[in-house]
Amino acid sequence: MATITRRAALGAAAAVLATSFIAGGASAQQPPIRVGAVLAVTGGASFLGDPAAKTLRLYVDTINKAGGVIGRQLELKLYDSAGDPRQAVTFTRRLIEDDKVDFILGASTTGETMAMVELVEEAKIPLVSLAGANPIVEPVKRWVFKTPHSDRMAVEKMYDDMRRDNMTRAAILAGSGGFDQSCRAEAKSLAPRYNIQIVADETYAATDTDMTPQLTRIRNTAGVQAIIGCGFGSPTVITARNYRQLGMQNVRFYFNHGVASQQFIDQSQGAAEGMRMPVAALLVAAQLPANDPQKKVTMDYTAAYKAAYNNEAVSGFGGHAYDALMITVEAIKRAGSVDKAKVRDEIEKTANFIGADGIFNMKPTDHMGLDIRSFKMVEVRGGTWHLLY
Numbered sequence: 444m445a446t447i448t449r450r451a452a453l454g455a456a457a458a459v460l461a462t463s464f465i466a467g468g469a470s471a472q473q474p475p476i477r478v479g480a481v482l483a484v485t486g487g488a489s490f491l492g493d494p495a496a497k498t499l500r501l502y503v504d505t506i507n508k509a510g511g512v513i514g515r516q517l518e519l520k521l522y523d524s525a526g527d528p529r530q531a532v533t534f535t536r537r538l539i540e541d542d543k544v545d546f547i548l549g550a551s552t553t554g555e556t557m558a559m560v561e562l563v564e565e566a567k568i569p570l571v572s573l574a575g576a577n578p579i580v581e582p583v584k585r586w587v588f589k590t591p592h593s594d595r596m597a598v599e600k601m602y603d604d605m606r607r608d609n610m611t612r613a614a615i616l617a618g619s620g621g622f623d624q625s626c627r628a629e630a631k632s633l634a635p636r637y638n639i640q641i642v643a644d645e646t647y648a649a650t651d652t653d654m655t656p657q658l659t660r661i662r663n664t665a666g667v668q669a670i671i672g673c674g675f676g677s678p679t680v681i682t683a684r685n686y687r688q689l690g691m692q693n694v695r696f697y698f699n700h701g702v703a704s705q706q707f708i709d710q711s712q713g714a715a716e717g718m719r720m721p722v723a724a725l726l727v728a729a730q731l732p733a734n735d736p737q738k739k740v741t742m743d744y745t746a747a748y749k750a751a752y753n754n755e756a757v758s759g760f761g762g763h764a765y766d767a768l769m770i771t772v773e774a775i776k777r778a779g780s781v782d783k784a785k786v787r788d789e790i791e792k793t794a795n796f797i798g799a800d801g802i803f804n805m806k807p808t809d810h811m812g813l814d815i816r817s818f819k820m821v822e823v824r825g826g827t828w829h830l831l832y
Contacts, residue, residue: 475518476511476781478503478768479544481534481559482573483551486525487649487676490706491551494748494761495573496521499548501751502768512772513779520544524555531555532562539566545781548767549573551760553621560587569774569787571767573760575700576625580810588790588810590766590800591759592723592818594626594673595633597699600721600818601671602637604831610668610695614643614661616654616682617673626673626699642667647678654682655689662691670694675701680710687714695719700818703759708823721818722828725762725799730830740797762799770796770803 480499483492503517511517520542522534531550538544539562546569550556553576560579563570563586572579572589575597579589605613613634617627627646634641643664645657661667672682679702686696698707698720708715724731728741744765745757773796774789775781793812796803801817820831 473515475516476513476775477542477544478517478519479535479538479542479547479549480519480521481524481531481538481547481549481555482521482764483526483555484521484523486527488526488551490676490704490758491573491760492523492526494704494755494758495549495551495764496523497752497755498748498761498764499768501747502765505747506772512775513781524550526552526555528555528558532558535559535562539563539568544568545775545783546571546771546786548764548771553579553625556587556589557621560584563587567787568783569771569790571771571790573763573767574622576622577629578621578625583808583810586787588770588805590763590770590798590803590811592700592721592800592813593811594622594699595629596813596815596818597721598626598629598633598671599815600820601669601697601699601719602633602639603815604697604719604820605639605669605695606637611638612640612642612666613669613671614645614664614667614694615641615671615673616645616647616657616661618675618678619646619648620674622675622701623673626671626701630671630673647674647682649676649678651678652681654678654685658682658685658689658691662689662694667694670696672696672698673701674698677710679707683707683711683714683718687716692717700759705756705758705827708826708828713826715823716826717823719820719822719831722821723759723762723800723817724819725757726759726828727819727821727830728757736797736802737799741799744799759800766796766798766800766803769798 482496484496503519507516524530553574556572556574570587575591577593615630617623643661696718703722724737725741731738777789778785793805801813803812805812821828
């Protein structure tokens with residue numbers, strides 16, 4: 444695994460965001476609980492890391508003003524990896540060896556998280572990832588957990604929606620990254636279970652600026668009824684625009700939850716209208732029925748985030764960070780200490796935790812703890828998310 448020298452790492456740190464944040468002041472008798480975070484606050488994956496970083500700062504402040512955790516304040520040590528797995532490794536090592544953090548949240552992407560796994564497993568420190576792909580927790584790694592829904596669940600939700608409308612012929616359009624390709628693999632392997640035939644299978648590079656060739660081949664495929672989009676970031680915006688330009692609205696387009704941000708809709712400039720995707724309840728909090736158990740949590744988060752950040756729209760990626768922090772905080776409370784092994788055990792025992800992403804029930808064989816019921820199917824209408832069911 445590629446790493447960089449300590450001197451190079453120190454130089455890199457000057458070029459990226461590194462924050463140490465403690466609100467309210469630590470007790471003179473008790474040292475702070477050190478929260479480590481590695482997030483893509485800048486760079487191509489900043490739409491993932493920026494709302495997550497804002498969420499952590501907001502709720503570290505909120506928790507500290509309420510008295511902290513087990514009588515101790517929280518101190519946030521946050522580094523910006525800019526989406527680079529090498530930087531993620533460097534900053535993970537620094538969090539463990541220099542900052543002496545008690546647990547780590549992140550990274551924002553699957554590639555970064557997978558690069559960090561070996562370090563946290565060796566150091567025996569809890570890591571709660573904010574990335575989506577199944578390989579993060581499958582097979583189970585003793586010290587690694589995650590809060591986002593899996594790509595497998597996203598595909599299942601999309602295929603279930605297709606089945607509701609008697610659709611049986613699908614095309615796949617996927618990026619080349621780890622998350623994208625994991626989703627693509629799930630789409631191919633799950634298709635027979637839903638009686639769906641994959642009639643086209645197209646990919647694109649992260650640097651591609653035009654998806655017209657791939658979409659044209661899909662359009663020319665006989666009988667295609669739906670497209671399963673596996674990706675995130677700027678390529679998904681380009682895809683939406685090209686899809687609209689080619690007049691392909693007769694072919695239903697699904698994206699996975701990698702686009703669960705108002706930023707995707709806004710940057711698509713109307714091209715995302717009619718697209719469907721499975722997302723966390725947080726994105727449609729106001730549309731949830733009054734008896735939905737996630738209603739209060741998601742509405743409270745939405746209000747707090749908008750008040751703190753000039754009415755900025757919430758995203759599912761901020762919700763991942765909220766859940767990761769709160770699940771770990773609750774585990775520390777149950778453990779009564781920051782003993783890493785005890786906290787790890789308590790995270791694994793998380794039961795009926797109502798979060799932004801769903802209701803979590805973790806166990807030794809499941810370090811995510813969500814099921815397909817935690818996804819909401821939405822459609823883009825009028826430049827915003829519309830809850831279907």
